[in-house]
Amino acid sequence: MSETLKIGLIVSSTRQERFADKVLAWFAPIAAAQPGWEIEVLDLREAALPFFDEPVPPAAKPVTAPAAQAWGEKLEAMDGFIVLTAEYNHSITAVLKNAFDYAFEGWKRKPIGTVGYGGVGAARAVEHLRMIAINFGMVPVAGGVNIGGGDFGALMGGKSFADLGPHLEKSAEGLIADIDWWARAIKAAKAA
Template identity: 35%
Template sequence: MTDLRIAVILGTTRPGRNGKAVADWVMEQAAGRPATYELIDLADHELPLLDEPIPPSQGQYQNEHTKRWAELIAQYDGYVFITPEYNRSTSGALKNAIDYLYAEWNDKAAGFVGYGSIGGARAIEHLRGMCGELQIADVRTAVNFLLATDFVNYREFTPGDHHPPIAQDMFAQVERWAGALKPLRG
């Protein structure tokens, strides 16, 4: 599993977002794992609202930003999506970034880290449905941070001591599935 590459995708671009602190925590927790974890911050990628004229399932990308995004995402064996919960779903930025591609996501594994009033649970449920459509195997264990208990004044990230073992379980599941699916991608 040491040759596995897992992207940790920070799924919000909002100014003043809580997600950056969550992403930093996830990367700290992933340190020393048998797979290589790399952070992808959607704020660093200029992806306008989906502007490809041909459905992504056809793989005929026209725009340079889409081709760059596809090249980046294709190199990973799995993903950990960090999602806020906005209006009972994931962020528009994450949904848009996922919708740009198809084959680059196929036959890979994904785990989830959510945060919000109920730990991002509804956002994660929406992401699970999207993953099924994209042939991404999502793992059972998710890390859920509650705004009321894991953030001081809903802003300063102070995760509880019970979260690290949950994160380690999620990482292990993502790594196992990513390794098992790798032969399917040739």
């Protein structure tokens, strides 16, 4: 094991009764147990970004809103990201899109993966997220977790992740392996 990787777990729903907390409570310990990983939860509720209002795109000039400056600094400290993503009307949440729009350097050339949840495991939101991520030169990884269908229904109905069997953990392992591989490869390339 070489260098420690800093991986940001982004919580992308901010509503009061969010299901995201249940997903975070399940996934964060799995990610934190990965050797060589240091996890930081980046909760968009805490980031409290205003609705985008900058004179020029953050790709062209540093942002002026203090909350966005703090957000950008957090992103820049990370080697990769895993987004816990709901699906709102077949896409990502508006607050997550706003959080993408409000930064540039912090996203650039880093791997990104997803733990999606919803009727179809947030599959449509995940595809949108991948397209957005490409604009930042990010690497959307192939592995991912989709908590959908009967699993999502069972969890909504009060079941726990432990009741569902090991298949979601298997998906989580694949996601973590992909993020780990790309984060190390990109870090080495940047250092060279």
